[in-house]
Amino acid sequence: MTIHHDKLAYGRLARTSEEMTDNQIEDILKELSSGDEKYILAIDQGTTSTRAIVFDRRGTIVARAQQEFPQIYPKPGWVEHSPQDIMGSTVAVTGEAMVRAGLSAQDISAIGITNQRETTLVWDRKTGKPVYNAIVWQCRRTADYCDALRRDGFAEKIYNKTGLVPDAYFSATKIKWILDNVDGARERAERGELVFGTVDTFVLWQLSKGKIFATDYTNASRTMLFNIHTLRWDEELLRLFDIPASMLPQVYPSSYLFGCTDPRLFGSAIPVCGVVGDQQAALFGQLCTKKGDVKNTYGTGCFLLMNTGDRAVKSQNGLVTTLGATVEGKPCYVLEGSVFVGGAVVQWLRDEMRIISSSDDSETQALKVKDSGGVYVVPAFTGLGAPYWDPSARGTVTGITRGTSREHIVRAALEGIAYEVCDLVQAMEKDAGIKITQLAVDGGACKNDFLMQFQADLLDCTAVRPKVAETTALGAAYLAGLNAGCWSGIEEIKKNFEVERTFTPNMGEGDRINLLNGWRAAVKKATLK
Ligand code: ADP
Numbered sequence: 001m002t003i004h005h006d007k008l009a010y011g012r013l014a015r016t017s018e019e020m021t022d023n024q025i026e027d028i029l030k031e032l033s034s035g036d037e038k039y040i041l042a043i044d045q046g047t048t049s050t051r052a053i054v055f056d057r058r059g060t061i062v063a064r065a066q067q068e069f070p071q072i073y074p075k076p077g078w079v080e081h082s083p084q085d086i087m088g089s090t091v092a093v094t095g096e097a098m099v100r101a102g103l104s105a106q107d108i109s110a111i112g113i114t115n116q117r118e119t120t121l122v123w124d125r126k127t128g129k130p131v132y133n134a135i136v137w138q139c140r141r142t143a144d145y146c147d148a149l150r151r152d153g154f155a156e157k158i159y160n161k162t163g164l165v166p167d168a169y170f171s172a173t174k175i176k177w178i179l180d181n182v183d184g185a186r187e188r189a190e191r192g193e194l195v196f197g198t199v200d201t202f203v204l205w206q207l208s209k210g211k212i213f214a215t216d217y218t219n220a221s222r223t224m225l226f227n228i229h230t231l232r233w234d235e236e237l238l239r240l241f242d243i244p245a246s247m248l249p250q251v252y253p254s255s256y257l258f259g260c261t262d263p264r265l266f267g268s269a270i271p272v273c274g275v276v277g278d279q280q281a282a283l284f285g286q287l288c289t290k291k292g293d294v295k296n297t298y299g300t301g302c303f304l305l306m307n308t309g310d311r312a313v314k315s316q317n318g319l320v321t322t323l324g325a326t327v328e329g330k331p332c333y334v335l336e337g338s339v340f341v342g343g344a345v346v347q348w349l350r351d352e353m354r355i356i357s358s359s360d361d362s363e364t365q366a367l368k369v370k371d372s373g374g375v376y377v378v379p380a381f382t383g384l385g386a387p388y389w390d391p392s393a394r395g396t397v398t399g400i401t402r403g404t405s406r407e408h409i410v411r412a413a414l415e416g417i418a419y420e421v422c423d424l425v426q427a428m429e430k431d432a433g434i435k436i437t438q439l440a441v442d443g444g445a446c447k448n449d450f451l452m453q454f455q456a457d458l459l460d461c462t463a464v465r466p467k468v469a470e471t472t473a474l475g476a477a478y479l480a481g482l483n484a485g486c487w488s489g490i491e492e493i494k495k496n497f498e499v500e501r502t503f504t505p506n507m508g509e510g511d512r513i514n515l516l517n518g519w520r521a522a523v524k525k526a527t528l529k
Helices: 003-014 022-033 083-101 143-151 155-162 171-181 185-190 199-207 235-241 278-285 344-351 361-366 406-432 449-459 471-483 490-496 509-527
Strands: 039-045 049-055 061-068 108-115 120-124 194-198 214-216 250-252 255-260 271-277 294-298 302-307 320-324 332-339 376-378 396-398 438-442 462-466 499-503
Touching: 039 083, 039 199, 039 471, 049 083, 049 471, 061 083, 083 199, 108 199, 108 278, 108 471, 120 171, 120 185, 120 199, 143 155, 143 171, 155 235, 171 185, 171 194, 171 235, 185 194, 194 199, 199 214, 199 271, 214 255, 214 271, 255 471, 271 278, 271 471, 278 294, 278 302, 278 320, 278 332, 278 471, 294 406, 302 406, 332 406, 344 361, 344 406, 361 406, 361 449, 376 406, 376 509, 396 509, 406 449, 406 509, 438 449, 449 462, 449 499, 449 509, 471 490
Parallel strands: 039 108, 108 271, 214 250, 294 438, 438 462
Antiparallel strands: 039 049, 049 061, 120 194, 255 271, 294 302, 302 332, 320 332, 376 396, 462 499
């Protein structure tokens, strides 16, 4: 352990939350006095699986463990998770990752938690027992209520306070649903017996056996109850949604000593020094820490986030404004846009069209032709999001001729992902008044070299793929490790950050304009219903 580690860790103790017990503080002091190499463990509690990854101080992966858990669909459009599955998988993968790394709890400097955002739990303050399953972000059960909010003219007020558009994704209407529909819940909540948390808060509570009741700015900003300008829970919104303020956790910065895990769980207590929502974790893991830095995650869907520094940018194009993680001081503001169907179009080619044998095969097929032969695939399977916002749009293939082959279709489908992201990038550039010159990329589909090169060409900017593809877990580990004093600051982390490949644009202006015009014409056909 280096001198700066000690200094920073003592500084961390000074900033400790009041709720910490003497035992917890003693544990941290013990950690400070040990001179061994220390590791950081990131818990990534995602929508379909929970992962734990152990990183060393170079940001290299030492070991990982992963467990999938069941999705519960009680009715069409409803999605739930069992709280026991969330916690069971979290504890299991954390223990397993330590065993795989050959480490004990004392070797872990800090835990960083990142999580599926917006997913909502309500539990008993005394027993920790949830009153209902976790209502998952994708769940549409409160969509009609959100339509009514919009009809009744609340959209602007909600947007001005929270940066969000009224939608069933966000936690507020899910909490209200639980209070209105679970027997006795409202009365118990009003008596102060029930608490609310997003997944980070629930995991923190359970790992500390009820000692920590907290969240961070990035998760709070996705509840639709948090004022992103005053950085407080908003009383007016709490009244609107009829949610008692006593249910809400304390909000802290993402890089902060939240407390320690219960020593009975992993053999000894481990400090939890980072909490961050998954997309903001990826933004931080890509080291997009300066104003104008942008990352795109190519997963099932795509998530584009831009750090806009201390300025909360108002979107004219249907993007949302949210809070991002910083190491010190106030959180930064972030502009966020998403594409519903990204890598999922590749799954569709494989599982429904059956014209590729694997996701990787999409690249092999696409490279067999020199272009898409005038074919465009608009992957609007569930409608189009920003900047079009047309829920009735549907997937469309245009430009088919007698010579069109399956390779053209595959290529056009991959290109479709890049066009969607290009639309988002252009909307973001307009809103922020910032020209994007570099895009940090991650997620499952970013390993497709063809897609990344086409993306760089379309955007006329470089696409940078990092060596450690697990940027979400890495972001949580950086935030925790910075608080625990594993690094002196962002600059030290930047020195260790390794780029795997940079894609440089290589397309003439004329070609780019022609392709984009063709895409716009295809989108028109997808939306003309
Ligand atoms: P999520 O976190 O949303 O589950 P991942 O980041 O694991 O998603 O990425 C999975 C997605 O990436 C899938 O939709 C899959 O089709 C796509 N994908 C995986 N490999 C490739 C590839 N080589 N080319 C294109 N898409 C790919």
